[in-house]
Amino acid sequence: MSTDTRPVDEPAFSGLAERHRRELHVHCYRMLGSFEDAEDTVQETFLRAWRRRETFEGRSTFRTWLYRIATNACLDRLARSRPEPATGGEVPWLQPYPDRLLDELPAGDADEPESLAVARETIELAYLVAVQHLAPRPRAVLILRDVLGWPARDVAELLGDSVNSVNSALQRARAGMREHLPTERQDWTGGQEDAGTRELVRRFTDASVATDIDRLAVLLRDDVRSSMPPTPGLSAGRDAVVAGWVEDGFAGMTGLRAVPTSVNRQPAVAFYHWREQERAYLPLTLDVLRITGGAITEIVTFGADRFARLELPERLLEDA
Template identity: 50%
Template sequence: MTDDAARFALLTERHRRELQVHCYRMLANYQDAQDLTQETLLRAWRRRETFQGQASLRTWLYRIATNACLDHLEKRTPVPAGLADLQPYPDVMLPEDPQESVVARETIELAFVVAVRHLPPRQRAVFILRDVQGWPAAKAAETLGLTVASVTSALQRARVTVRERLPGRRLDWRSPATHELSEEERGVVRAYMDAHERNDLDGLSALLRDDLRFAMLPVPGTVTTTAREAVDGWVSGGLFRPGHDDWRCAATTLNRMPAAALYLRAPGDTRHRLYTIAVLHVVDGRIAELTGFDARDRPWLGLSPAL
């Protein structure tokens, strides 16, 4: 590596994690965000002569990342929306300095990421740059090759869509972030894992709100259901087999949210293998939203494959 390349890498690598979070908000897919972050840094190196220092290096990299994500989305027809291709974001890969990288809990939560994903690509970029990154309209317009009036109009439309898509109890996605789980959230996760390990259907049902929003990916769609209907559905669908399943669980966090990694021991196996992850949104001591992800063959989640 030449001296110039080494210096450039030293300057840009410090922004990799926050750029990856930005790409994730644009794409809602962790692996795509990794790829587009690398593409961003490659583009930056190829265009290094164009960096004049009029804006900060960080701003310049965000401009490149945003347009790289837009190029990626424009190649996909139709652009995935909702839960299509959604992947969780491992907290271990979040920037170490949340203040610097503008990582707020409300804007990495799954409900927020899914709501943003319903926006058309350029409108999505406007919304993220303006309302998440806090860029002024002129700066966003220059980045996207739009007029200030177009950016303002796109932002107004985007805000309406995001508010319509967010669960009704969350109307403000820009509230101050608390980056540590509350004791209430930790307690619900412990109870959820205990109910699984004891195959306790009543205990599991008691943890769920009667207006539970539930999704099990990659199966498409989110349903709102009662606690008992949800548990009965998991049993009838083979996701939960009381008296037969042997579960072990581990607490974790994904997307700045409490989560439980569920390990299942198959008959004849000596170890519990990572099977799925349940990401939980806790409201008043009960689970209001539960999103399950297939965790097999996902080493980037940073979880042990077996217990």
């Protein structure tokens, strides 16, 4: 069935809509910063689309029509639950996105280097954090224009605004992003994983399992940042990050194991802690790393509640 054909019954509609589920989910995730909120919003999008199926006139593709509905559903959710954008570099509602699900995205123009770079950089946590500091409508404009490549007139039609207003909102959004991202692009994107990155992740993992703060400290860049959503607080600078580890009693921990993984196209390490009563290592934390120039520039730590969604093992056995 062509994507321009109007689905006439529920099975046909569902089949057509499901083709676009993953990319719509990623779009909503960029807008909302939360994996679970994105899940709910995609469901809302499909419900709205089914109820309004007679309004699809074929003037645009079915995919574009769904994106319009999804964007408005995101704006409605933000108006209800998060009318104010994030502040101070913190995004308490931030959640990781599994790479295995990102692999489900349609190839599109993936063979083009620029398209590859945009797709990768705009799903990394640094970008997600920055975009959550924008007001909802400029955020939508930025994502539709700079990530999806929509023409300004199409964005204006979606938002019920003028092209001039959309262009103005885009400039404000880009300026806002510059305030929350390092100056140079290569300073905020981890880029493609290479042998050096893998070795640094291995050293970080070994030092963490050994709870050796001195070995960890030398892996951090001077301006490293660390956060633990949804826990409030953002540590900036090596001294502050190390001091936080010491204060939390990390150096005294024993019985850790680690499983390497990746989320948001970034290296990550899932840590497990030995529980004598369970006779197993149980989920503890997930550290997502941003690596630049051979040093760790950011650590975002998520709790054990994220492990199931990421399909990480629910436990590690003693002799495993």
